[in-house]
Amino acid sequence: MRVIVSGKNISVRPSIREYIEGKLDKFDKYFNSDVDVKVTLGVERDRHTVEITMPLKHGVTFRAEETSEDMYSSIDMVMDKLTKQMRKHKTKIEKRYHKHDSIKTAAIPDYEGETEESKIVRTKSFPIKPMDPEEAVLQMEMLNHDFFVFLNGDTDEVNVVYIRKDGNYGLIEPTM
Known part of the structure; x- marks a missing residue:
């Protein structure tokens, strides 16, 4: 090492x-x-x-x-x-x-905490409307969330905006 x-x-x-x-x-x-x-x-x-x-x-x-x-x-x-x-x-x-x-x-010593696999404990659904990333950032700030999922009006793909540790914003665009 x-x-x-x-x-x-x-x-x-x-x-x-x-x-x-x-x-x-x-x-x-x-x-x-x-x-x-x-x-x-x-x-x-x-x-x-x-x-x-x-x-x-x-x-x-x-x-x-x-x-x-x-x-x-x-x-x-x-x-x-x-x-x-x-x-x-x-x-x-x-x-x-x-x-x-x-x-x-x-x-490595055995883990003595919870040994169960992580599981989904809550599911949330919400309507997605087309918007641009700047509007998504405003929505995220109004909701006081760390991230916001939206439909990008320009590309018709689902994107995510998030707040970075340095206080700026990030945009996640999926690619195939």
Whole structure:
């Protein structure tokens, strides 16, 4: 496992790098040596953000992000999230009797939370009227939602507008 640490608005001190690598060492036994772990540290005002991404073979990616007022607390919280994700993934793999060669599941402790598969608990239907993306953004803001599904009047296809973490808007257009 290779660890790549980078910083946004922060210079990564050797002590923080060593702390992260020490925490990630416990995951080393789960992965083959060809896994690249990307750690991004960021500071905005008094908020310290840690994001860890572990892309594996077969399209599996573990990703966690945490923000707090202390960098070391953020690192600890993001490690807890990753541990939970790995346990949940191990349970899913065992249920399907499908083994991936990029993650060794034998060493991961069993997941002690809910082991049932996710299920749809609510279905909602609504009429879709043709509109342009700008009107869809206005509708989304009026409803105070994070996303809005609409029929694009120009293309006659179903599109989705959503609010991004940076405060801007995104548009999802399906392609075949």
